[in-house]
Amino acid sequence: MAKKQVAEKELEATNAELQGADARLTEKETIESEADSVSIEQIKSSLATPDQDFDWDADDKVFGNYSDADRKKFEDMYTDTFNQITQGEIxxxxxxxxxxxxxxxxxxxxxxxxxxxxxxxxxxxxxxx
Structure with a gap:
């Protein structure tokens, strides 16, 4: 009889451990799902909406258009940066x-x-x- 009682106590202890593990597992799953929902909400709230006032044609109107005189000046500045090597030069x-x-x-x-x-x-x- 003593062996049977010891076996029953061990079985009860094992069942208690398993129930505790199940409770921890359920708690962990709940925490993970809460974290997922929070991060999704944060992502949705941080999405930027495009500015409706942005002018896509501003590049053609304002930037990159140089007068012929300016273009010539920049071209001369650029070509002055080159060093010329002649044949036979040491x-x-x-x-x-x-x-x-x-x-x-x-x-x-x-x-x-x-x-x-x-x-x-x-x-x-x-x-x-």
Whole structure:
């Protein structure tokens, strides 16, 4: 009889634990669903409505239209920023990389310079930097 009573008490304890777990699970589900509904409401309230007074044609009317004189002035300013290289001119640069065939030089222009390593045979201590 003692074994039966112990088994019944263990069964009751297990049932109590399961009921407690069910209660916690139900509570967790309720909390999650409340959080979901709050976040959806927050999202809906934070949606921006487009401004009805916005002028989609303002770009064509106000911005980007330059007079011929202004356009010429800006064009001259832009072309003055270019450096011209003439053939045969010696230009100093910084060595960016060295491989078996070529040396890449930063010569201060948009593109890097590529020079054959044979051009540097008189410079055995050539290094990056």
């Amino acid at each position: 230009i100093s640069g910084i060595v960016v990389s060295i491989n078996n065939k070529d040396v890449v030089l930063n010569v201060g222009f948009k593109s890097d310079g590529l020079v054959s390593t044979s051009e540097f045979r008189d410079t055995p201590d050539l290094k990056i930097g």
